[in-house]
Amino acid sequence: MLGFLPPFARGVVAALLLGINTCFWCVPLFAVSLVKFALPARHVRATADRLLNAIARRWIACNSGWMQMIQRTKWDVCGLEELESRDWYMVGCNHQSWADIFVLQHLLNNRIPLLKFVLKRQLIYVPVIGLAWWALDFPFVRRHPDGYLRQHPEKRFEDLETTRRACEKFALVPTSVMNFVEGTRFSAEKHRAQHSPYRHLLKPKAGALAQALNVLGDRFRWFLDVTIVYPQGAPSFWQFLCGSVPDIVVRVRRLPVPPEFRTGDYASDTRFRKTVEHWLQDLWREKDRQFGALLQPNRRRDD
Numbered sequence: 001m002l003g004f005l006p007p008f009a010r011g012v013v014a015a016l017l018l019g020i021n022t023c024f025w026c027v028p029l030f031a032v033s034l035v036k037f038a039l040p041a042r043h044v045r046a047t048a049d050r051l052l053n054a055i056a057r058r059w060i061a062c063n064s065g066w067m068q069m070i071q072r073t074k075w076d077v078c079g080l081e082e083l084e085s086r087d088w089y090m091v092g093c094n095h096q097s098w099a100d101i102f103v104l105q106h107l108l109n110n111r112i113p114l115l116k117f118v119l120k121r122q123l124i125y126v127p128v129i130g131l132a133w134w135a136l137d138f139p140f141v142r143r144h145p146d147g148y149l150r151q152h153p154e155k156r157f158e159d160l161e162t163t164r165r166a167c168e169k170f171a172l173v174p175t176s177v178m179n180f181v182e183g184t185r186f187s188a189e190k191h192r193a194q195h196s197p198y199r200h201l202l203k204p205k206a207g208a209l210a211q212a213l214n215v216l217g218d219r220f221r222w223f224l225d226v227t228i229v230y231p232q233g234a235p236s237f238w239q240f241l242c243g244s245v246p247d248i249v250v251r252v253r254r255l256p257v258p259p260e261f262r263t264g265d266y267a268s269d270t271r272f273r274k275t276v277e278h279w280l281q282d283l284w285r286e287k288d289r290q291f292g293a294l295l296q297p298n299r300r301r302d303d
Helices: 007-038 042-070 099-108 121-125 129-135 146-151 158-169 188-194 207-215 237-241 270-294
Strands: 074-078 088-093 115-117 176-180 220-229 247-256
Touching: 007 042, 007 129, 007 237, 042 099, 088 099, 088 207, 099 115, 099 176, 099 220, 099 237, 099 247, 121 129, 176 207, 207 270, 220 270, 247 270
Parallel strands: 074 247, 088 176, 088 220, 115 176
Antiparallel strands: 220 247
16 A cells, blocks of 8 residues: 555654554553453463453554555465464474564464564563563573583573473463574574574574473474575565565474473483484474575475
8 A cells, every 4th residue: 555655664654653553552461461460360360361462463463454554575475274273383483584573473363372482581671562572471581602501501401491481371371382493583694603504594492492392292282384585685674664575485384293292301301302403403404495495486386
């Protein structure tokens, strides 16, 4: 509808609509969250969680509205057909841009339960939205560099404990636990520094994923493997707001969670830890192959 506007004007309008939408829905969100924390009884919490998730879904739906009104992006999406809104999901995705969050929310909203992202702890300080993520029980973890962990090995499983406590709260209502498995956004510099064996991806990290599966293993039946590709290159968030993303390609694979993942102890069982890591590395090799295929202009829709 507003695609005729120049990119800068589209970006300004999109930023204003995003800000207004966020502030509007945060009012009822914060009100319900105050009730939840003031009355921590299990039945109150379950009801409050459903209300909070419903409010968040409406915020996402309104974001999808302004995206469709302003952007002229061509979407190529496959794999949404078998999803169920009343089940628990573990979701893993590659990460290139802040736009990834809006892409995932836009496509998966109301198709699966509300996505609860595993976020870097610094993001809790983002004005308004950081507090909203906290109210929705998003787990905030510290991403310690490998060098720091070698000097302070006692910190290695700190994030796993944070994830475990957050996932215990998700047991009351169906939830989708979303994890950017690489732990950070892709860049050529990070790729070189990691000596990543993958052409288009950083190395995957299994810890948060395994801990969530361990806590909610009796509920998770499916792992959603999501691959996002920007054929013209990953956009900045401002470029995304401006609608300057010609194409977005997304593939979703629904994979069964291996039964043994529901009972293992990632923190203390070395053999189980290796099993999960090898499973994830195999999945990442296939994702890397798929990513390369989706960059081709003559890609097939079933890639």
